Each structure stands twice: as structure tokens, then as C-alpha cells.
Amino acid sequence: MPMVKDEEAREALVSHAAENCCWGTKAAKELNFSNIDHSAAFHYVLETFSESRKTNWASEPYVGQSIDSPYNGPAPVPWSITVQNPPMFQDTVIYQEVPHTATVKPCHDCRATGYRRCHNCYGRGTTRCNYCDGRGRRAVSRYDGDRHYTDYEHCSWCGGDGRRRCSRCSGTGRIVCITCNANGQLKCYIRLTVEWKNHVEDHIVERTNLPDELVRGVSGEQVFQEEHPKVWPIKGFPINDVNTGSSMLVQRHTLAYNRERLHMQRHQIRVIPVAEAKCTFKDETFTYFVYGFERKVHAPEYPQQCCWGCSIL
Structure with missing residues (x-):
């Protein structure tokens, strides 16, 4: 993983202070480094792409369109209806008329008057x-x-x-009548709703005081990725907490989405560099973090977070 040098850590903090309203940059420019500790955060992500189906009654104004009525045959069960699958791991919802379920009925809202x-x-x-x-x-x-x-x-x-x-x-x-659009009649049918959902959960292993949620928003090095109709928990990764998180999430997805049709699963591990800088400014000691390939900064202890005399509230 890339190491952050003193001047690189200083430049990152100066840029971060300049981006924050009312923060002064003098402390970032004149601070003295005591030490920079380098570590890594591990971000495990599990995705489960599944499909669910449900039916409900629907209606639309009847304007003379063709009617596929029950006289044409028995209605198929929801899972026997052929639909076009979307790209993997993309949330999609489609609606489709169930064959042989359509009938024409008088509009119930206007009593067929329109x-x-x-x-x-x-x-x-x-x-x-x-x-x-x-x-x-x-x-x-x-x-x-x-x-x-x-x-x-x-x-x-x-x-x-x-x-x-x-x-x-x-x-x-x-x-x-807005229900039948002044036609007085409705086409009633059973509508099939097909929803493809990408269920995503993650597990973060991070040893410093850097908030875990910050790790999700930065890039790192992908050291593992696997995609199968059903993945197995990771067991051989050197960091045991990652193995534990993988086992927990895989089991959770197996139980949570067992009523849906599973199409594909994939999981990955990213390693995000984290540098913890310990420094002093005017005899005041504080710590800040430089993390991710973008070298984002988290500095809650920064000493110049308010410039005196600022008129912006």
C-alpha cells in the first residue's frame, strides 16, 4: 500500500482546511509532525441479486383493445411466465399482464356513464x-x-x-371519469409485478479511530472478487475478522432472501490505506487521518476550525 510522506500529509490537510468554511490554514502549514502511523482498512462487500414476483388486480380504460380472456385457456402461475432478465446487479421492476385473465366490466366509479x-x-x-x-x-x-x-x-x-x-x-x-376516461368500461386483468433487487451489505475492519462509514466512500485496492450463482464464505483471508464478517453476511442473505429466486452473488474485499498523523501546533497536540487513494482527510481535532470575526453563521 502507498505510504504517505510528511509533506503529502501536510498538503492534504491544507487542502481540506481550505475547503471548509471558517477553517484556518495556518495550523496545517506550520504544524510539526511527531509520527505518522500507516495501517489498512478492509472493506468486505456482499451482493445478492434476486428476483421476486407478485400479482394483483389492475384495470385500464377499455377503448376496444384486444382481450385475452379466460376462454383462451387457464392462466399460468407467476413463475411460469417468461420475462426478459435485466443486466445483473441492477435494480429493475417490470409490469406484465398475466395471459388469459382479462375481462371487460362496467366502470365502478361512474356506473358506466363515463x-x-x-x-x-x-x-x-x-x-x-x-x-x-x-x-x-x-x-x-x-x-x-x-x-x-x-x-x-x-x-x-x-x-x-x-x-x-x-x-x-x-x-x-x-x-x-378519470378511471375509465369517459368510456364507461374497464379492461380488468391480473398484473404481474417482477422485481429484481440487488441486496448489498458490507463489513468493515478498521483498527484506528477513523469512522467506519468514511471507508465506504473512498477507493482502495481490490484484493479479492468472486462471482457465482451462490458464493461461499471466505475462510482463508489473513485477517480473521474479515472471514467472520463474510460468514455472517452470507448466512444472513441465505436466510433473509430465501423466498426470492437467487440469480447471482458476488463478494469482494478492498484494502484502503489509512495514515494516522500525530502532530503539534503551538504546543497543542492533535491527530488527523489521511485515507484512501484520494487522500481524503478526517480531522475532528484540528485546532483552527473557527476564524475569529467571521460574519457567516
């Missing part, structure tokens, strides 16, 4: 005039030369009757 009562005017075709608040007249202020007084006049928006034509249904009192 229209429903307008919910805006409740079928009346008119709504209360908002300009006069349904009174048919509106108050106006007048002045006769000596005093101000209030008078009333017919509302010009509703013609004085307090109601206006409904804008939702154009005064008809009914709207198009």
Missing part, C-alpha cells in the same frame, strides 16, 4: 359568487357633497343572483 358528479359545485352547475359573497349585491361607498354613505348595487359578476357558472365543469354539473 361521467361523475362535479365535486366543485356538487352537481349544481353553479357556485357561490366570490365577488359579492353570494348576496347578489355589493356595498359601495358614495359621497353626496356633505357626507359619505354606503349604498348597494347589483353584482356585475353574477348578475345579481349570487351564483356563477362552475369553472370546473363549465356549468354541466359533471366531469369526465
